[in-house]
Amino acid sequence: MASISDIALVTQVAVFHNKQAFDQLVRKYQSPVRRFFLNQTLGDEQLSDDLAQETFIKAYVNIGKFRSMSSFSTWLMRIAYNVYYDDLRARKQTYDIEDSSAVRQSANTGDSNIKMDIHAAMALLKPDERTCITLQLIDGYPIDQISKITGIAENTVKSHLKRGKDKMANYLKENGYGG
Amino acid sequence: MEDKNDILLKQLFADAAKQTIEDNGFTERVMMNLPETNMAESRVRTLSHLWTLFCVGVALIAFWLAKGWPIIESVYSGGKHMLINAIEVFLMTAPTTEININPWLVVLLLGFVLIFLPYQTYRKLSATL
Secondary structure, eight states: OOOHHHHHHHHHHHHHOOHHHHHHHHHHHHHHHHHHHHHHTTSOHHHHHHHHHHHHHHHHHTGGGOOSSSOHHHHHHHHHHHHHHHHHHHTGGGHHHHHHHHHHHHHHTTOOHHHHHHHHHHTTSOHHHHHHHHHHHTTOOOHHHHHHHHOOOHHHHHHHHHHHHHHHHHHHHHTTOOO | OOOHHHHHHHHHHHHHHHOOOOOTTHHHHHHHTSOOOOHHHHHHHHHHHHHHHHHHHHHHHHHHHTTHHHHHHHHHHHHHHHHHHHHHHHHHHSTTTTSOOOHHHHHHHHHHHHHHHHHHHHHHHHHTO
16 A cells, blocks of 8 residues: 555545655655666667657656556556566567677676676566566565566566576676575 | 575675675766656646545544544445345245355355455456555
């Protein structure tokens, strides 16, 4: 269930179109949403911020549809997931090229070696596997919440997590981690 | 039970999980790009919500002033007896009277449907957030 402070802010936005209340919601959730996109795009900051902005605008426009049956963060992450997949579909033909350029970009922004290796390992994953892995390992969502955010059945989420973790662990072990 | 892969990945992702991204003007950019709401439509919606709240308030006060709870109790017990009587009469006059059905069984079945259906609806709505 949504926290009381979130419900109060959402009510302010939905009923009275209070932009100050929405400002507080954006400030509170900008970090997890931008971090989610940063991990999905393998470190492409510009694209991540554009997608995060689109997510918050969609949340603002559709805030009247929020029913408090899940937490506000779960609802927001579901919008973020949909925005990411819409963008992925739109760029499908050039996805492979952009994907590799994103990896290069993160390598050029002075990230630590571990971060570069993690992004390189995540580049091996399919988008669904990457989403499930980051939602669990970085954002700390349990499997049932990941299922709600992505709309993927819990057993499929478990399969994505198992396959994704195996792929990443194998890559990282080959590169000298966990020895 | 965690395997070695889980432990290795959790260690490597531990720092990433703690990472907080600084706002750096992001919120301002979002707020500047929010679509403008239609003021007339917004005002009508706000008035509509306020009117609903007012009506709910009036109804609650009327309920309290008219000592509504005993009325609901009497309607409930009267309704329960009427329902049982109606089922008994139906079972006596229906063409299948050779089958002996306890009226309480019918009430339980009705109760099951009335509880199960809303529960299923709630689950479906929860699944779609």
